[in-house]
Amino acid sequence: MNSGSANEMTENCPIARWRRKKEARPSEILDAALAQFVEKGFRATKMEDIARAAGVTKGTPYLYFQNKEDILKAVVRETLVANLKDIQLLAGQHAGSTAGLLHLMVETWWHKVGSAPSAGLCKLMIAEASNFPELAQFYFDEVIQPSTEMMALILQRGIDQGEFRPLPVAHAVDALMAPLISTMIMNHSFGQLPGCPLASTHNPLAYLKDALDLVLSGILKK
């Protein structure tokens, strides 16, 4: 919400005195942490980086959070879990064809997640999952599992209504999610390299739509 506004004063004016802001600090720290984590990864982000980006000093984050891992958990909750709920809502409200819903979901996902810092956070979770099993479990339970279940329900409904042909739902779910995952991954690893010509980094939204159409043509009844 107030991302970037936390440190106007402290950054512009070296003589600035600090203020006491008990209410605002936590979210300022989380906003700063999100940006730093996405930019540098979890391990490479120092507590001092987070603190400075939030306009405070090293010790302050420890007034509001247990430790670095706790901050990451809070960031994930604020962004990814929230994103997922938005999309679940969208899916629940939709009335038209299931194929149309999938198109709408991809587009919405791109705007809210794929092209946002959230995507960097997903990539970070994937990168760090094996180093932090507890964190991995948390992310799996709160994000991956619910997403997968939602997609499975949607596909199953498409089959039941005769719009899709019968197919192994679990495989189709993964096939639909794979382009999203690889887009996030690529954009936040090799995407910034000079002269990277991957479709998913060059024109992501167009790629995502084409990828969806390719898979859909295998799913739809002929």
Place this chain on the structure above:
Amino acid sequence: MNSGSANEMTENCPIARWRRKKEARPSEILDAALAQFVEKGFRATKMEDIARAAGVTKGTPYLYFQNKEDILKAVVRETLVANLKDIQLLAGQHAGSTAGLLHLMVETWWHKVGSAPSAGLCKLMIAEASNFPELAQFYFDEVIQPSTEMMALILQRGIDQGEFRPLPVAHAVDALMAPLISTMIMNHSFGQLPGCPLASTHNPLAYLKDALDLVLSGILKK
């Protein structure tokens, strides 16, 4: 090649005297490093882990390699670049239909890369790319770029021969690779979690074949 055999003696017999093996050391160290990197990731792997796994002490790897990053580069060269060449050879020799070639490539890829330590290494490169730009560029130039070009050539040939319908080649290439990428990613991040029901981690080869068929049905001429 001799993975795991490097340290028979040193591990079993605490009083064992070390031996001088100038020729064998580099590959023993690289084998050990591959295993450690795949298990723990790059940063979390200590030089001492690598050394001990190779049956030597901390200082020894520095006799053969500049530093930790240099070891990773060498590991990537020995495995991923070699894997790619194998698959390029396979593609070059194939005679039958292009769709058949794609099926063969997926199966071969699974045996040589997807289910092997190589997959863990790919995931590691993705995870660390943004922290090591030079390494990222190296991997992009040596692995990603050539893979993409190979796939593009294959698809283009399929189109030229009238087997595939005309389509945006770059998008289709990414759509074909996405399931492979997400399989590697998932298997080496959340795949080991208790009760992970993702298709790509539960029965990867079956999933990969289904995913290929789904995309193929969008590519093939009707």
Place this chain on the structure above:
DNA sequence: ATCAAGCTACTGAACAGTGATTTATTAATT
């Protein structure tokens, strides 16, 4: 309204553990 006096958000220096790399020393091989 003013102004202490106390509360506590915040600071920043110090601590402690870690891990990459160096180097003086040891001992296998020739």
Place this chain on the structure above:
DNA sequence: AATTAATAAATCACTGTTCAGTAGCTTGAT
């Protein structure tokens, strides 16, 4: 005896976390 592969102790830089001290804010008596 000379050579040098390998060791293991020492170095050095880094960073998560703590904590004693500082200063912004609030309160309540005047």
